Amino acid sequence: MDATFKALSDPSRRKILALLREEDLTAGEIAAHFATSWASVSHHLGVLREAELVVAEREGQFIRYSLNTTVLQDVLQHLMELSS
Amino acid sequence: MDATFKALSDPSRRKILALLREEDLTAGEIAAHFATSWASVSHHLGVLREAELVVAEREGQFIRYSLNTTVLQDVLQHLMELSS
DNA sequence: GTGATATTTAGATGATTATCTTATCATCTA
DNA sequence: TAGATGATAAGATAATCATCTAAATATCAC
Numbered sequence A, B: 001m002d003a004t005f006k007a008l009s010d011p012s013r014r015k016i017l018a019l020l021r022e023e024d025l026t027a028g029e030i031a032a033h034f035a036t037s038w039a040s041v042s043h044h045l046g047v048l049r050e051a052e053l054v055v056a057e058r059e060g061q062f063i064r065y066s067l068n069t070t071v072l073q074d075v076l077q078h079l080m081e082l083s084s
Numbered sequence C: 001g002t003g004a005t006a007t008t009t010a011g012a013t014g015a016t017t018a019t020c021t022t023a024t025c026a027t028c029t030a
Numbered sequence D: 001t002a003g004a005t006g007a008t009a010a011g012a013t014a015a016t017c018a019t020c021t022a023a024a025t026a027t028c029a030c
Helices: A002-008 A011-022 A027-031 A038-050 A069-083 B002-008 B011-022 B027-031 B038-050 B069-083
Strands: A054-059 A062-067 B054-059 B062-067
Touching (some): A002 A011, A002 A069, A002 B002, A011 A027, A011 A038, A011 A062, A011 B069, A027 A062, A038 A054, A069 B011, A069 B069, B002 B011, B002 B038, B002 B069, B011 B027, B011 B038, B011 B062, B027 B038, B027 B062, B038 B054
Antiparallel strands (some): A054 A062, B054 B062
16 A cells, blocks of 8 residues: 555656546557656656556557556545545 | 645555544644654654645644545545546 | 667666754743 | 743755666567
């Protein structure tokens, strides 16, 4: 749960999650939405992968990312227990 | 929303929120639950205040802290929009 | 295999952060 | 007012983090 919250604490990473909510995207498509370097975006994707908030799957030359809503549900559960 | 997630990303601060979920507590009562220095706990309380996740109210010699569930609800809303 | 494209990794740097000790501020009691 | 207690602020330090450039890895097309 610690890694999850830490992953969520960066606005770039939350933006990535919001993009993936619309549709699955390759790393390049995600990076295209940012002004920072590809390496920086790749770093954020690594953090999100580590936290299991996203899933990466190679598709030939590309790597396609998708949301793991299960972990997001866990976070929601945790926060609801705090706020209820 | 940024400050809120950053505030939530530290386990000590989430522990403080969990304590406050049970009952309102003074800064000293909160600090008693931690092995770190009072100053460190006070720092965390400052971060939580800044994020408006808690409300501080002076009661004579003491300062009593309570949860601000409104902001927690906002976080929940934000996360639900990501996960739905 | 060679070259081209997609992505990640490595190493470095500057900024932020959590923690500590010490000092300061606020309130109470006598 | 003086001393004691509750709490925060200031200043220092070590660790973590986001970002960069350059290098490495993986796949595809030829």
